[in-house]
Amino acid sequence: xxxxxxxxxxxxxxxxxLLILADNTFLSPYxxxxxxxxxxxxxxxxxxxxxxHNDVLAGFVCVKGKELSExxxxxxxxxxxxxxxxxxxxxLRGIKTLSVRLERQQENAKKIAxxxxxxxxVTEVYYPGLEDHPGYEVNRKQATGAxxxxxxxxxxxxxTRKILESVKLxxxxxxxxxxxxxxxxxxxxxxxxxxxxIREHLGITEDxxxxxxxxxxxxxxxxxxEQAFQ
Ligand SMILES: *Cc1c(COP(=O)(O)O)cnc(C)c1O
Numbered sequence: 001x002x003x004x005x006x007x008x009x010x011x012x013x014x015x016x017x018l019l020i021l022a023d024n025t026f027l028s029p030y031x032x033x034x035x036x037x038x039x040x041x042x043x044x045x046x047x048x049x050x051x052x053h054n055d056v057l058a059g060f061v062c063v064k065g066k067e068l069s070e071x072x073x074x075x076x077x078x079x080x081x082x083x084x085x086x087x088x089x090x091x092l093r094g095i096k097t098l099s100v101r102l103e104r105q106q107e108n109a110k111k112i113a114x115x116x117x118x119x120x121x122v123t124e125v126y127y128p129g130l131e132d133h134p135g136y137e138v139n140r141k142q143a144t145g146a147x148x149x150x151x152x153x154x155x156x157x158x159x160t161r162k163i164l165e166s167v168k169l170x171x172x173x174x175x176x177x178x179x180x181x182x183x184x185x186x187x188x189x190x191x192x193x194x195x196x197x198i199r200e201h202l203g204i205t206e207d208x209x210x211x212x213x214x215x216x217x218x219x220x221x222x223x224x225x226e227q228a229f230q
Contacts, residue, residue: 001126001151003135006142010038025049025177030102031145040064046083046091048177052101056090058083101179101215105148108181108221109213115222116152121229123207124153148213149176151186157206159229160185164209166228169220176212181221184210 006022013020021041022034028049034042044050046058063069076082083091106129113127128139129146139146154160163183164172170181174189184190186204194204213221 001128001133001135001149003128003133003139005138006034006037006039013038026149027143027145027147028098028102028177030098031106031147032143035062035064037142040068045177047175049098049102050095050177051091052094052097052178053090054175054178054180056087056094058087058091102145102148104215105179105213106145108215108218109146109148109150109211111218112211112213112221112225113150115225116150119229121155121159122152123155126151149210150213151208151210153205153207154209155207160207160209163225163228167224168227169216169224170211170228178212179215181214181216182212184212186210 004022006020009020012018019040020034020038021043022039023043023045024032024034025043025045025048028044030049040063042060042062044060044062046060047054047056050060051058061072063072109127110129113125113130116122116125117130127133127146127150128135130136133139154163164185167183170183172184173182174184176182176184186208187199187206190210191199191202191204194202199205
């Protein structure tokens with residue numbers, strides 16, 4: 001949930017003659033447009049918000065300027081890493097509802113973040129849409145929303161286990177960005193192959209959980225968390 005400042009990155013890149021590659025998966029083009037913010041190359045996992053329904057694997061690479069675009073085109077034509085017709089159909093179909101899904105997901109995420117903040121069992125909440133998030137101002141400067149990804153810490157390791165085992169409406173599963181809410185245990189899942197010292201340095205400890213908030217009724221999601229916390 002750390003926010004990178006595009007303007008500062010652009011200054012550094014210009015100073016050292018580098019290209020900027022941004023992974024815009026978490027916000028999607030609906031909330032953030034990195035090419036307009038100074039990035040040269042933008043990647044998106046189409047599997048996540050763009051597809052939006054957890055039923056397709058896809059990826060996008062977008063570049064600035066003719067030279068990069070020709071290089072990229074040559075690569076995918078020769079390597080063959082382009083999307084099948086049916087997968088393309090699913091992603092295009094998903095994109096039609098991107099704006100409505102993301103507005104609802106963001107609204108739900110904010111409600112959940114505020115609810116988590118008031119729980120005595122929760123020791124930290126990381127959501128860039130909260131005014132006290134360290135990246136709040138930077139995010140507001142460069143993006144039109146904070147998205148629907150959030151993470152938090154709880155008081156004990158037992159509680160992380162209890163929450164993961166008890167959620168019913170929310171699924172304990174990897175991936176993110178779809179219409180269904182998912183909760184993950186980054187230590188074992190997304191960052192399971194990262195060496196312990198690096199993982200801990202990144203703050204991905206055993207009390208740490210991540211949520212991708214979906215489009216369900218926010219009250220239902222909160223009730224589900226409430227029973228899982230007990
Ligand atoms: C999932 C993810 C990827 C990889 O995308 P796949 O569609 O799973 O190949 C890359 N970046 C971020 C930020 C992701 O969440």
